[in-house]
Amino acid sequence: MFCRELNRGKCKTYLLACERTRRAVLIDPLKENSGRYIAVAAYHGFRLDYLIDTHTHADHRSGTFDLADLTDAKVVMERHAPAPHVALHVTNGDVIEVGDLRIKVLSTPGHTPDGISLAVDGRVFTGDALLIGGTGRADFPGGDAGQQYDGIMNALFTLPDDTVVLPAHDYRGNHSSTIGIEKASNPRVAGHTRAQYIDLMANLGLALPDKIQEALQANQSAIDDDSLKFPDLTQLNAIRQTSPSELNARIKAGNAPAIIDVREQDEYKDELGHLPGSRLIPLRVLPAKAAELDNLKGSEIVLVCRSGVRSTTAAAILTGLGFEHVSNLKGGMLEWNEAGLPVDR
């Protein structure tokens, strides 16, 4: 297996390829290095089949969407990933075939809800779940230190000790470690109970990264052309969350709020379907179309998307424009479907 890190920086992007078939995959590409990746793949005579983000990144813009436009490669992410244009959603235990390579998907959420690790050929790409001598922070929206601990213990630390660990970030100049080394000496997790880990992660006191607004919400929505001014974290946290059962009860009682779905056109008709009576206004055009909703300024509005992330952004945008009673469908169409509630397709 060909395996090379391509950034030579703190963010790691890996090119993996099957040397027999010349089929290749990029893991966690950066937007600004898209040209480099295509050049390196071409230099080695590889054809890119897949672009995998191990999670929705908060510190850099993903290169997956540009690269998917520029090549025939398909974007792959975990099924809870909020962004549109993910061609293949994966979940724990799935296998991604690239030539002769069999890349096994391991669910490792907690840094984000959509975190995966990828195990192949004696290596494991751990995203920001497990870092060398550390772990990814769990204090971003949707983060969960307990879930992160479980993923590390149950999915990663059960791999053979000599498995090489290749994380999405390294801030200390490390390049490689093994599961055995991390089990024995990772200061965040070695010898710590789940409760101790949760306590440790709650008290790290880290500042938020500089580019979190520009990077995280751009990656969540695949809107990365600076056309949209994203709300800040305070505005996002102020949005009221409506559960699927609460919304369904109101619809059944004949007391439905206005329902606005902010996904893309093709998602509205995909396998998750959409809420009966909902109106589609994609997030990218919502600010321009908000004037059409003027008659709803004093009414209740519930915003809907795939996982409840883009719709929270949409709810904060409408709130900022003077809409008074806006809430978000918690968990989006994923939770709505999991609850077995009615959809139109």
Ligand SMILES: [Fe+2]
């Ligand atoms: Fe991350």
